[in-house]
Amino acid sequence: MELVEVKKLQVELDAFAGRDVYLHLETTNGSYATHFNEGFFNAGAFIRNVVINYELGKVVGDSPHRVGLKLPHGWVYAQGITHYELDDQGRLLLAGHDGTGKLAVALQISETPFSY
């Protein structure tokens, strides 16, 4: 993965617009957050292999970035995006990694389903 360069990532997001794509979206604090810090309110969400078709995709802001996808009837967005990669299977993988190297957020789109 490389650090997000807004112009380059924008080109990749544009390329997937108007097509049916599989979505992976996740935010996480890790399952041990409350074990290490008992007062911590642990919340997160996960969705994988739901098909969407966005008409406009946009990356905004200084790093960490925000990325939003406008759908005919709704929205998908993620904040905290630091890195991206168009992988060897042509999937666009975006992720936010914190200072200790832990993933905090992921937003991925692909024309073929992600594995299980």
Place this chain on the structure above:
Amino acid sequence: MTIPQERHVLVVFPHPDDEAFGVSGTITTHIKQGNPVTYACLTLGEMGRNLGNPPFATRESLPVIRKKELQASADAMGLTDLRMMGLRDKTIEFEDDEKMVGLMTDLIEELNPSKIVTFYPDFAVHPDHEATARAVVRAVRRMKDRPTLHCVAFANNTLEMLGQPDVVYDIREVRDQKMNSMKAHISQTAWMLEEMEHKLQQGDTETENWLTKERFYNYRWNEDFEKSF
């Protein structure tokens, strides 16, 4: 305590690396004693958060890395019967409960283990650990001749609720294998191992203790975690 001979040992955990910290010394010892050991690892730790910054992996490439690490850990312990059960990290508690019990029952019927090792229900911290422990306990509960059931517990309230572990094995003789099993999972354990080396160099007895002993609780059927299932 010396580690007794077993007809067959079945170890069930959800994540690659669960075996390394808690039980790799015990597994290695059983193998050295000639006891067959099967490790059923339910997921590939697909949701691991340590991906580095700069990242060394992506959400999609991590399972490939962890699969190799799991095999390397098995090799370090001398374990030949490694089963990767194909579930997805962080989803086990959402699977059908009866299906999970069936998965465990199938393993038990095939292997006829005299000892099973897993987590202790309600004292296992991670939702996957808890779901795994529940499935194993439920499967064993239904058996007429129950095997020994040794559980790993590490929730913050373990000592308060369960007291001291009733099974403590000295694993000094296989310390190197245990170290190598932990090192095999380097993508997820690097920072932890670094901290450990540092503590060992300072002569920290708690850390040293942790590398020389492995602790288990016999499952308390008279204080079963649920009344019925």
